[in-house]
Amino acid sequence: MEPSELRRAVEAARATALELGLPVDDAIVIHNSDRVAVRLVPGDVLVRVAPSRQLVDSEFEVEVARRLTSANAPVAELDPRVEPRVYVRDGFVISLWTYYEPVGSEITxxxxxxxxxxxxxxxxxxxxxxxxxxxxxxxxxxxxxxxxxxxxxxxxxxxxxxxxxxxxxxxxxxxxxxxxxxxxxxxxxxxxxxxxxxxxxxxxxxxxxxxxxxxxxxxxxxxxxxxxxxxxxxxxxxxxxxxxxxxxxxxxxxxxxxxxxxxxxxxxxxxxxxxxx
Incomplete structure (x- = not known):
């Protein structure tokens, strides 16, 4: 995303998390492409933010994650503290995920x-x-x-x-x-x-x-x-x-x-x- 759009996306992530009762002191951009991934601390939630045109894709991803978690698949899980769905705010679609601290060792x-x-x-x-x-x-x-x-x-x-x-x-x-x-x-x-x-x-x-x-x-x-x-x-x-x-x-x-x-x-x-x- 361009800098101005990125700022709006990060603010939408912060505002959504705060509205849902999650603690937010800082927002760290982990990835920036056609959608962004933002880590919110200290709540350790990973927020995926995409333009509203990606609503269908975001809803599909949430449904896939929900079903695969039930099947014990090795996948990143949605944040269990909020309802597992896509939220819409300020022209963005937003989903909230568990943040996993990466381990330094290489996957063989x-x-x-x-x-x-x-x-x-x-x-x-x-x-x-x-x-x-x-x-x-x-x-x-x-x-x-x-x-x-x-x-x-x-x-x-x-x-x-x-x-x-x-x-x-x-x-x-x-x-x-x-x-x-x-x-x-x-x-x-x-x-x-x-x-x-x-x-x-x-x-x-x-x-x-x-x-x-x-x-x-x-x-x-x-x-x-x-x-x-x-x-x-x-x-x-x-x-x-x-x-x-x-x-x-x-x-x-x-x-x-x-x-x-x-x-x-x-x-x-x-x-x-x-x-x-």
Whole structure:
């Protein structure tokens, strides 16, 4: 968010928490992109604040978290001191979560695979209407093919990303018999190492597909520790994921920090992943 919008978002987080009876002495911005994460102290609540246009996504994320917590999934939980729902204030949608102090040690590939196995097992217990991952790929294709949505994307890169999305989407989505609920974007930035163990965050990307689609977001060594994984499919899904990443970075309204760097890096990763395929 731009500085003025960020200030308003932080104030909306503070005001909402105070209105709900939570103590607030200070607000610390943990992450700032198209939505922000704010830690409020001393109450140790993590507040996610997004523009009101993301209401449906925020409500979906809260519902996913509520159901997965009931299934004992390794996920960050909503703050138990307030009603588990999305609050609306000053043009923002707001959800309140438990804050987890990060642990400094690195999550090993074996531990990463173990938390995947437990998370996927919990997801199989949840009855939830979620989009198929190919639906998300179709949105990315529209972004890349529409010059109004991605006006700065050079034509050769547009052709590369569009072709990767279209071709690999069809190849990866053929066998729907193995589909189940997935996290959707379980990359290392969405896996916190806490005193409770590794916990997944950012649950709004929950979708259906093969477990390899999730594994493709993790470091390559992780898949080797996940019993029964199709490694060729992981490679195809990794190229697909990086192509989607490129589509989001080249959107006209993308707000990811250091966007120009990630535009170049994303294209390099697509080419490298295609070579491994």
């Amino acid at each position: 590939p074996a531990d990463y695979a173990d938390v995947f196995l437990r998370h996927h097992a919990a997801l199989r217990q949840v009855d939830l209407d979620a989009p198929h991952f190919t639906d998300r790929v179709a949105v990315a294709v529209r972004v890349v093919n529409d010059r109004d949505q991605s006006p700065e994307m050079p034509d050769p890169d547009r052709e590369l990303v569009s072709g990767t999305l279209t071709g690999l989407n069809a190849a990866a989505g053929i066998d729907k018999a193995r589909d189940q609920l997935l996290h959707g974007e379980p990359h290392p930035g969405n896996l916190l190492n806490t005193r409770r163990g590794p916990l997944f965050v950012d649950l709004a990307t929950c979708c259906r597909g093969p477990i390899e689609f999730d594994l493709a977001h993790a470091p390559e060594e992780v898949g080797k520790h996940y019993a029964g994984a199709d490694h060729a499919l992981i490679h195809r899904c990794r190229a697909l994921n990086w192509a989607m990443f490129c589509a989001w970075r080249w959107r006209r309204d993308d707000q990811m920090p250091e966007r120009d760097h990630w535009r170049v890096e994303g294209l390099n990763q697509v080419r490298a992943a295609l070579d491994r395929c």
